[in-house]
Amino acid sequence: GAVVSQHPSWVICKSGTSVKIECRSLDFQATTMFWYRQFPKQSLMLMATSNEGSKATYEQGVEKDKFLINHASLTLSTLTVTSAHPEDSSFYICSAKTSGWDTDTQYFGPGTRLTVL
Amino acid sequence: GQNIDQPTEMTATEGAIVQINCTYQTSGFNGLFWYQQHAGEAPTFLSYNVLDGLEEKGRFSSFLSRSKGYSYLLLKELQMKDSASYLCAVMDSNYQLIWGAGTKLIIKP
Numbered sequence: 001g002a003v004v005s006q007h008p009s010w011v012i013c014k015s016g017t018s019v020k021i022e023c024r025s026l027d028f029q030a031t032t033m034f035w036y037r038q039f040p041k042q043s044l045m046l047m048a049t050s051n052e053g054s055k056a057t058y059e060q061g062v063e064k065d066k067f068l069i070n071h072a073s074l075t076l077s078t079l080t081v082t083s084a085h086p087e088d089s090s091f092y093i094c095s096a097k098t099s100g101w102d103t104d105t106q107y108f109g110p111g112t113r114l115t116v117l
Numbered sequence: 118g119q120n121i122d123q124p125t126e127m128t129a130t131e132g133a134i135v136q137i138n139c140t141y142q143t144s145g146f147n148g149l150f151w152y153q154q155h156a157g158e159a160p161t162f163l164s165y166n167v168l169d170g171l172e173e174k175g176r177f178s179s180f181l182s183r184s185k186g187y188s189y190l191l192l193k194e195l196q197m198k199d200s201a202s203y204l205c206a207v208m209d210s211n212y213q214l215i216w217g218a219g220t221k222l223i224i225k226p
Contacts, residue, residue, distance in 0.1 A: 009213055036159060044152070046159040093214065106154070108206070110213035 002028045004096050006109040013084055014117055021079045021112045023094030029074035030096030034106065035067075038091040050077050084116045119143045121217035123205050128223045129195055137190045137203050137220045145210020151179050151190045152204040154219070160204055163190065192222075200224045 003026040013019050023033055032051050036044040048064075050056040050071035058064045066088075068080040077096075081088055091113050095106040122140045129135040141149070148167040152160035164172055166181035166188060178191040192199055205217040 009211060034159075041162060041165050043162040044160045105202075105219065107218075108204075108214070108216040110215065113212060 002026075002096075002098075002105075002107040004030075004094065004107045004109040006092075006094055006112050008112060009110065010113050010115075012115045012117065015085055016083055018080055018082045019084055019114060021081070021092055021094075021114075023077045023079070023096065023109055025075045025096045025098075025107070028096075028098050028107075030077075030098060031074065032097050033071055033077040034095045034097075035069060035077075035079050036093045036095065038093055038111070044093060047079075081114065084114070086116045089114055089116045119209065119215045121205055121207060121215055123203075123217040123220045125218065126221045126223065128225060129192075131195055131197060131224055131226050133195050134191065134193050135195060135222065137192075137205075137222065139188045139190070139205035139217055141186050141188070141205070141207045141215070141217075143186075143207045143209045143215050146183060147208040147210065147212055149179075149181055149188050150204075150206045150208070150214070151177075151188075152206065154202045154204060156201075163203075195224050197224050197226070 005024045007022045035047045047062045048056045048058045050069050052071050056069035071077040091111050093111045095108045097106045120142045151163040154160040164179035171180045176193045181188045202219040202221050204219045206214045
């Protein structure tokens, strides 16, 4: 089946620094990628939707200048948390879907746990 | 390798009961999640099991057997709005989520 990877798995950073998280579709071309934030035992909160080659669409309440998303290729999207603060500590999950044979299914990555000190 | 298996699609009748199974093989275990996802929407958290047994929450129940690497989600008194994809995900020893491909549940009147 389709595989989505994220890198890094874990990251610890100091307050005020920026962190980049990568999301890759390994065996398919992802025309659309989604970034979610997960709080313990809660639903995934959609942060933004990105389509390859165009600007990301952010959900209400998500600061686009703080959470920079780049979907430069059909297999890679990046989320950069700029000037991270402790309240940004969370589990970030990406998902990807293709425009081809299986347009309804999202394939989820394993997540990246961010801890801001 | 790590693997989560769940049926691709299931069909059930409104008012009936359906059981969606999930089997897993992972490097360690730190809990199993069930999510519901309607088309075009973000996954909604349904349940989290880390100990063996049945957890009941209204019309939905989730069961876990760690020794068998097995879980199921039981939906009772099915309603048309329950038509959705149901995702099983296991958190491994590195606290990474391993996702199943999802089960598309179709409810018929």
